[in-house]
Amino acid sequence: MTLDALDTPALVVDLEALRANVVAMAATADAAGVALRPHAKTHKSLHVARLQLDAGAVGLTVAKLGEAEVFADGGVEDLLIAYPLVGSLKLARLVALARRVPRLSVAVDAIATAEAISAAVAAAGGIELGVRAEVDTGMHRLGLAPASDELVALAQAVDRLPGLRFDGVMTHEGQAYQARDEAELAAAAATACDAMVRSAEAIRAAGVDCAVVSMGSTATARFAAGHPGVTEIRPGTYVFNDRSQLAHGSATVAGLAATVLATVVSRPSAGIACIDAGAKALTSDRMIVRDAAPDYGAVAERGWPVVRASEEHGLVALPEGAVVAVGDRLAIVPNHICPVVNLFDAVAVVERGRVVDHWPVAARGRMT
Structure with a gap:
């Protein structure tokens, strides 16, 4: 045809460009020695997800529980839901999802949110969920201040709550998209990465293991991947790209x-x-x-x-x-x-x- x-x-995807984008980002992560966990909210596609996983992605990031359910149905075994899940309806679905996804984790930025998830998981029995604390590195949308007492307290709370495992910290450094040029973009990425590394160090100093330091943006991925102390990148737009990514040189x-x-x-x-x-x-x-x-x-x-x-x-x-x-x-x-x-x-x-x-x-x- x-x-x-x-x-x-019609939405048209060039397969050759798509494959090249997938391979290039996987190579960036591999060369830097960090994990690649692409954000699947961009493509929402089982076909694209399989290309990413086959190229070396450790798992996928999703924005919503419903997305996670679709990818679980498609056989994806490692998922991060990078969104706070609140309310009994969602927690019941989360428990059901956790029973069929071998490696499932969620993001939280409040102790009360973590406590509700823990209660649901503990009541169900036989489930352990990974939890990441969301850090606000400058976008001012969700998350706690870097290396703050509140962030440390959240990590400590998750660490002792039944059914939960504290995995680390994550952020979306979306504020970097306001950079005027390549130099400003690199500086914004470095500032966000530094804040995340400091956050992990503060949590470790309080006696809680913090293995994951995760950054999430296509525009900054090439800078974040090589930043000392960063362990994971979560770009999403890179699979297809758009005019915004062209403007930022990514x-x-x-x-x-x-x-x-x-x-x-x-x-x-x-x-x-x-x-x-x-x-x-x-x-x-x-x-x-x-x-x-x-x-x-x-x-x-x-x-x-x-x-x-x-x-x-x-x-x-x-x-x-x-x-x-x-x-x-x-x-x-x-x-x-x-x-x-x-x-x-x-x-x-x-x-x-x-x-x-x-x-x-x-x-x-x-x-x-």
């Missing part, structure tokens, strides 16, 4: 493995082409950079921005002299690929210009 046979909008054009194929459905004016991919295909996300441009993606290789997106319509700004007709196909590079994937039932897998497979987005919509 050729690309012309695909109806649009991807090249050759590494853009995923695009949204769209059809020009109208030429409402000389400088505008309307495509059949709007916010329900591209999302409303801006690029994850400082002072992001107000667009919704751009045409691959040409850079023409999608300057307006309603639910089903995208308006592409064309330069003077551009020759674009109704019926033409345009490949759009998303600003942020992770939420885009969640909008599609499947991805069209392309190799050497031909569609060779369709992979279901197995964990699509698993928000709970």
